[in-house]
Amino acid sequence: MHEMTKPIYVTQPSLPPLSEFIPYLEKIWKSKILTNKGPFHEQLEEELCNYLGVKYISLFCNGTVALITALQALNISGEVITTPFSFVASTHALWWNNIQPVFVDIEPDNFTLDPSRIEAAITPKTTAILPVHVYGNPCKVNDIQNIADTYGLKVIYDACHTFGVKINDIPILNFGDLSVMSFHATKVFNTFEGGAIICHDQAMKKRIDNLKNFGFAGETTVVAPGINAKMNEFQAALGILQLKTIDSVIERRKQLTEIYRQELHGVDGISYLDDTINTKHCYSYFPILINEEIVGKSRDEVYNELKKNDINGRRYFYPLISQFPTYRGLDSSKPENLPVAEKVTKQVICLPIYPDLTFDQVKKCVKVLKQFKDQK
Numbered sequence: 001m002h003e004m005t006k007p008i009y010v011t012q013p014s015l016p017p018l019s020e021f022i023p024y025l026e027k028i029w030k031s032k033i034l035t036n037k038g039p040f041h042e043q044l045e046e047e048l049c050n051y052l053g054v055k056y057i058s059l060f061c062n063g064t065v066a067l068i069t070a071l072q073a074l075n076i077s078g079e080v081i082t083t084p085f086s087f088v089a090s091t092h093a094l095w096w097n098n099i100q101p102v103f104v105d106i107e108p109d110n111f112t113l114d115p116s117r118i119e120a121a122i123t124p125k126t127t128a129i130l131p132v133h134v135y136g137n138p139c140k141v142n143d144i145q146n147i148a149d150t151y152g153l154k155v156i157y158d159a160c161h162t163f164g165v166k167i168n169d170i171p172i173l174n175f176g177d178l179s180v181m182s183f184h185a186t187k188v189f190n191t192f193e194g195g196a197i198i199c200h201d202q203a204m205k206k207r208i209d210n211l212k213n214f215g216f217a218g219e220t221t222v223v224a225p226g227i228n229a230k231m232n233e234f235q236a237a238l239g240i241l242q243l244k245t246i247d248s249v250i251e252r253r254k255q256l257t258e259i260y261r262q263e264l265h266g267v268d269g270i271s272y273l274d275d276t277i278n279t280k281h282c283y284s285y286f287p288i289l290i291n292e293e294i295v296g297k298s299r300d301e302v303y304n305e306l307k308k309n310d311i312n313g314r315r316y317f318y319p320l321i322s323q324f325p326t327y328r329g330l331d332s333s334k335p336e337n338l339p340v341a342e343k344v345t346k347q348v349i350c351l352p353i354y355p356d357l358t359f360d361q362v363k364k365c366v367k368v369l370k371q372f373k374d375q376k
């Protein structure tokens with residue numbers, strides 16, 4: 001098939017050549033160590049600490065169970081303040097811990113939790129804040145920490161969209177009490193499925209390591225009601241290989257982002273985010289907002305038109321988490337409490353972005369988007 005006629009996906013996983021993975025598999029088959037802190041698991045933890053610039057990391061089977069475990073590790077209960085503009089798992093993790101989510105609106109300029117609205121949502125039951133570095137955009141970490149310090153709250157960042165993001169050369173993962181990552185197939189760095197918790201001291205690392213292994217602290221000692229959330233050797237080995245090429249993966253995503261921005265610059269009614277100053281981004285997504293009044297088409301019409309052209313964008317994040325049946329009855333889910341999120345969720349489309357996407361394919365996407373103006 002000619003390249004231009006192949007469907008364009010919203011994302012495609014990066015994978016190393018299979019031949020490079022085979023020697024790792026041979027080692028696993030030979031050692032017969034498949035999981036439980038195997039050699040690849042330990043190696044990947046060390047290499048990720050170095051790459052990400054963090055002190056302690058604990059690998060997990062996926063990001064969702066890592067989030068659930070992070071809340072357990074800090075004994076979070078009662079109410080937790082979070083964003084409705086995220087993947088549904090960030091709130092599900094609260095629900096699985098019997099915690100009441102309290103939704104607070106997002107910033108119009110980068111779609112992360114708006115610190116200026118947090119204080120009004122704090123009650124005597126509030127124990128923590130769970131913000132999301134959505135699309136890899138750093139939250140206003142200093143403002144959030146100030147509020148947390150004032151009210152004695154913990155901060156757990158959902159960092160599932162970030163990999164290697166830094167502000168002023170400081171890794172974003174070093175803010176808050178804990179940060180949680182996902183290495184799912186669709187993320188910038190993938191181990192098929194996988195995840196991690198980042199923490200800042202050895203005692204917490206030990207607690208998290210115990211919790212992810214049924215609470216075992218020794219052969220016959222169970223110190224907490226843990227779960228099975230371990231990363232296996234197959235995933236860890238793949239992670240070691242993926243880490244070797246991650247810089248070029250992020251660089252390629254940056255180039256694609258820059259082409260999108262160049263091509264979409266000045267197109268009325270379609271807006272995108274620019275890089276934040278002093279920030280190293282990871283370019284995990286390329287969200288655009290469709291202003292229906294100017295473009296003359298609704299977001300869904302634009303989305304469907306892309307589809308007709310074999311381009312798969314994604315309405316990400318739509319609906320808001322606060323609109324799913326489990327959560328929509330909550331007081332904080334009322335649309336009038338979340339005006340920015342309600343507006344963004346109706347306008348947003350994430351455009352295709354992944355290393356194998358070509359510049360021509362990016363231009364094809366933009367061409368479809370630009371045609372609406374001429375039709376008007």
Ligand SMILES: *Cc1c(COP(=O)(O)O)cnc(C)c1O
Nearest residue numbers: 062063064087089090160182184
């Ligand atoms: C992917 C993702 C998760 C869940 O991670 P899994 O590894 O798929 O379980 C949680 N939160 C956000 C924001 C995500 O994007």
